[in-house]
Amino acid sequence: MTIRGPQALASLEEALRDIRREEDEISKRLTRASDIITKMRETEAELFRKLAQVRLDPAVQGELEGRISQSEAKAREMLRTHAEALTTTEAQLAEIDAEINGLTESRGEAMKVLETRQGELKALSARIGEAVAKDPNYAQKRxxxxxxxxxxxxxxxxxxxxxxxxxxxxxxxxxxxxxxxxxxxxxxxxxxxxxxxxxxxxxxxxxxxxxxxxxxxxxxxxxxxxxxxxxxxxxxxxxxxxxxxxDALETAAIDAAGGKPIREAMEEAQAQIEAIDTGIVEAEDRRDAAARELASLAQGGDPAFEEALTTLAEALGREDIRTLLAEARRTATGRDDTLVAQIDDARARVRDEEEDIREQKARLKTLAARRRELEDIQWEFKKARFDDPRSTFREDNLVGDMLNDFLRGGISAASYWEHWRKSQNWSAGTSDWGGGVGLPNRGRTTSSPWPQGGGFEWPDTSFGGGSGKSKPRGGGFGGGWSGGRPTGGGFSRPRTGSAGTRKHGGFKTGGGF
Known part of the structure; x- marks a missing residue:
């Protein structure tokens, strides 16, 4: 079973949305865990106050309570400020997610327009193809x-x-x-x-x-x-x-046959798609920065917040506190035993939450890496024009088991992208109307009205080898080659302030050239 380019891209986008949702959920869990730790510290402080009232004289009680209360107040204020920062960052993430979803929907609409125009141009080329092929000038240049x-x-x-x-x-x-x-x-x-x-x-x-x-x-x-x-x-x-x-002769033939409006509509749709893709990259990079900020805040990454919690933890870990707790354990007083048990329970809860935080932090780091890799693959996918409506893939498990394997870390991003490249083909009659070298397969097929054997092809493994696959110049994983060594060393998606460009000559028109 094969899958078409737009369907394949939609599957990658859905996987990205799933990853982002899980990142958000983990950030919320981390926030809750940090809140619980803070509250458990406050509970522990209150229990020590009660224990001091039972076991210490009033003067020592006052000194101990003053030290704990000061640390508590500082932690409570930092917790409030921290919560406000979390709320703001979460709102930013939600806003950016809505922006990305909107851009993705707009891109899908533009792709539908492009596909419709491609069909119209292909029908036109079928009517004029035989006459153009017989033109001596065209035949000579071909x-x-x-x-x-x-x-x-x-x-x-x-x-x-x-x-x-x-x-x-x-x-x-x-x-x-x-x-x-x-x-x-x-x-x-x-x-x-x-x-x-x-x-x-x-x-x-x-x-x-x-x-x-x-x-x-x-x-x-x-x-x-x-x-x-x-x-x-x-x-x-x-x-x-x-x-x-x-290309110029083919374009002139299309225009002379009344195809210029169709061609211009395709150019407009293509320009819109490229502008949308630039916007998506910019939004994804802004989201990545906001996600890092949220993860840091959720993990207690605010320096003032960390200082407040550290101060409270130190206040509860002083020598006199430990002595008070040790003496309470040695007594047989029922009230002492109850307070000590409650203190132990609070500390155990803190240890459990800290362990959960460590696990969730590791998971969040993995998810962020997978998301960036999938964004890289999505970028290469679009740059290679694999999302063109006539692009197909033989392996439907690319969006099934193999995608899950990649997300679990079973295969690398480079290997997963290579499977996409090897599985990709172009449907019969696919070509471009003048985009030039570096576009997906321009090879003529038996369904094309144009002369057989034409078109400039960039196969995967050997130049002109007839694999019928695309290898755009200057793009794709690993970049170009110099001295037999890859110069790129990785995916080409820009991750700087500039969104870069993926222009490689434009979409194919489907005119059969």
Whole structure:
């Protein structure tokens, strides 16, 4: 069973809402636990007052009660201020959640408009496709673009082979600590700098390891992939330019057939979606900051509040208090025993709540990490245009068991996102009307009215390999590649003051180009 792009995105959004709800619930539990601890401390203080009245003379009673009352009053005032801060932050969170939900609903409406327009444009292209395909100018540019795609695909394939060879054949060099030491110092090159003694010792190491023969081999192993990638990227740019010319002809044909209003409506819907996505990222980041603030307050993170509670706890832990309690335990007075039992019960309740707080704090930290990872995946999902109505996924368990496995920590965010990428396909006739290189699959299918074999494709594993999947340039998990190593190192969702952009050429129109 397959799932469509919009349905898949809706499942991710629902999972995010569930995580946020649980975060809020845990924050409330932490708040209640902190309140209980404060009240138990106050109860404990009152019980010690009563115990002092039974066992101490009036002068000592007054001193002890004064010290406890002062700490209590300070804690009570800080608790009131703390509660006000909690209420304010909770209201901010609720407001931001409502904003995110509203933006998500607006995005869904814009996607419905886009899907409708895509269908209209696809129907139009079916009517004019055969005539446009027979146009000599179009056929010539289409053939030229196909040829350049094939050249670029071959160049990229050679590049990836060279990079694989470098990683495999270069491993013995990189694993040799002596070779690595000399290589990093630039031994044998004009960049090498060392005093006479170090140079002498390095020379002995070089002779011992055969560095003079190994260095040029390793240098060539690293240099060839770099040169090949530069060449492949130039070929990709040539192919992109040729594809842009074909795009222009296809757009002109659509406009001439009366499709310009449809195309402009799609552009407007796309611009609206991108603006909404920017707003969602900004709102999510504001919510993340508010959630951290609420978690800190719920855990007693207010410095003044912590100081007040610490002062009260210290007042109840002084030597004279402990002595009073110890003496009360040694007596057989019924009233003493009752007060001591109540004090023990209050302290046990505090320990239970503190243990619960530790557990809930750990859970809250895990949830926050999962939420941010899921937000990263959601961002990549949108950036890759996987939420396009013609995007489909073969594995329906991506929003079932596999999603649950990810949320439980059974698989990493990178692995979960890779499953999405590998499962994704584009429905027949999917293409774009001039978005250029880097968009989802522009490959022609048997249902398309346009010439077979056209379109510029970015497969997952090998350039031009015909997997029919999208690999947008400059985007996706891990960023681009430089020297065979990922340069991004993680998801590309911006988490700074700037919401960034996910523009990669626009949605496909569904015109069949």
């Amino acid at each position: 053939a030229a673009a196909d040829e350049l795609q094939a050249i670029a695909a071959q160049s990229m394939h050679k590049t990836e082979q060279a990079e694989a060879d470098r990683d495999e054949k270069g491993k013995p060099y990189r694993d040799d600590p002596l070779f690595t030491y000399l290589w990093e110092r630039g031994y044998g090159t004009v960049n090498y700098r060392a005093n006479n003694l170090v140079a002498y010792l390095d020379g002995l190491v070089a002779d011992l390891t055969g560095f003079a023969k190994a260095r040029p081999n390793f240098a060539m192993l690293n240099e060839i992939p770099l040169r090949l990638r530069e060449h492949a990227e130039r070929q990709m740019e040539n192919a992109a330019a040729a594809e842009a010319e074909v």
